[in-house]
Amino acid sequence: MVLDTVSNKMMRIGRASVLLSVVLFGALLLSGASSATVSAAQLPPDPFESVMWKQMAERYFPGEKVVFDSRVIVSAPKSAENQFHVPITVDATALDNVEEIVAVADLNPIPHILTVRPIKALSFVGFRVKLQQGTPIHVGARTSDGVWHIGGAYVDAAGGGCTAPAMAHGQSNWMKTLGKTRALTRRESALSARMTIRMRHPMDTGLAAGIPAFFMNKITVRDEAGDAVAELDLYEPVSENPTVTIKPSVGQAEETLQVTARDTEGNEFGFPLVVPSFNAQ
Numbered sequence: 001m002v003l004d005t006v007s008n009k010m011m012r013i014g015r016a017s018v019l020l021s022v023v024l025f026g027a028l029l030l031s032g033a034s035s036a037t038v039s040a041a042q043l044p045p046d047p048f049e050s051v052m053w054k055q056m057a058e059r060y061f062p063g064e065k066v067v068f069d070s071r072v073i074v075s076a077p078k079s080a081e082n083q084f085h086v087p088i089t090v091d092a093t094a095l096d097n098v099e100e101i102v103a104v105a106d107l108n109p110i111p112h113i114l115t116v117r118p119i120k121a122l123s124f125v126g127f128r129v130k131l132q133q134g135t136p137i138h139v140g141a142r143t144s145d146g147v148w149h150i151g152g153a154y155v156d157a158a159g160g161g162c163t164a165p166a167m168a169h170g171q172s173n174w175m176k177t178l179g180k181t182r183a184l185t186r187r188e189s190a191l192s193a194r195m196t197i198r199m200r201h202p203m204d205t206g207l208a209a210g211i212p213a214f215f216m217n218k219i220t221v222r223d224e225a226g227d228a229v230a231e232l233d234l235y236e237p238v239s240e241n242p243t244v245t246i247k248p249s250v251g252q253a254e255e256t257l258q259v260t261a262r263d264t265e266g267n268e269f270g271f272p273l274v275v276p277s278f279n280a281q
Contacts, residue, residue, distance in 0.1 A: 053106070092151070101118065110162065114127060117228075199241065253277050
């Protein structure tokens with residue numbers, strides 16, 4: 001099923017006018033006290049030999065234990081054809097009780113890509129990311145026992161994915177299509193579905209000259225009872241017109257999920273998404 005819809009609840013607030021340089025932005029993101037309890041000596045060696053592995057682990061995978069785990073499968077191209085839209089798929093469904101998935105691009109000026117909480121969904125997510133240069137991508141899946149299970153990939157990429165202006169700024173009327181959404185759902189089994197949504201948004205990082213940060217930062221999927229199925233926190237490196245795929249856990253009957261989204265200027269978007277019954281397949 002394909003939907004084209006724009007929420008009527010769009011609200012505009014003033015944009016911040018502060019533009020931070022790449023170097024300063026990266027330094028701020030990695031500065032400050034960390035809540036991690038894993039010492040450098042306890043960290044497992046990084047198979048990608050990232051110079052930023054210690055900082056990434058301390059900041060984004062805080063806890064008592066971090067392990068590299070082949071059950072966290074990160075699929076990515078070895079070389080990016082387009083540094084503005086690099087497809088990444090994370091499959092941690094072989095793990096039980098995954099509560100949170102965090103993806104980071106170590107050498108991006110803004111490393112944090114997204115965080116997913118698969119509350120009533122499989123521990124799976126697909127997305128596209130902007131890369132400033134070739135970089136390891138580390139993905140952590142935190143299970144209910146507090147252990148971070150790490151997978152990753154290295155992607156070679158040309159420079160400039162995070163500091164170039166979005167294509168939307170070459171169009172005078174880009175605000176008219178802000179939040180316009182295309183969505184696709186299909187059954188994968190009697191108890192799960194695959195859902196892909198693509199929303200029109202520039203996803204400005206704040207690192208392009210004269211363009212402040214402005215990005216979609218929250219997507220929530222709820223079931224018919226109003227309970228959260230999945231929550232996604234998006235950050236600046238997610239590609240323009242963000243496209244994300246998740247796998248909600250659903251019953252065999254037809255079900256209507258509610259998708260809501262919000263950006264950093266307070267604009268809100270929402271639409272229903274019907275998952276067909278299993279018998280209809």
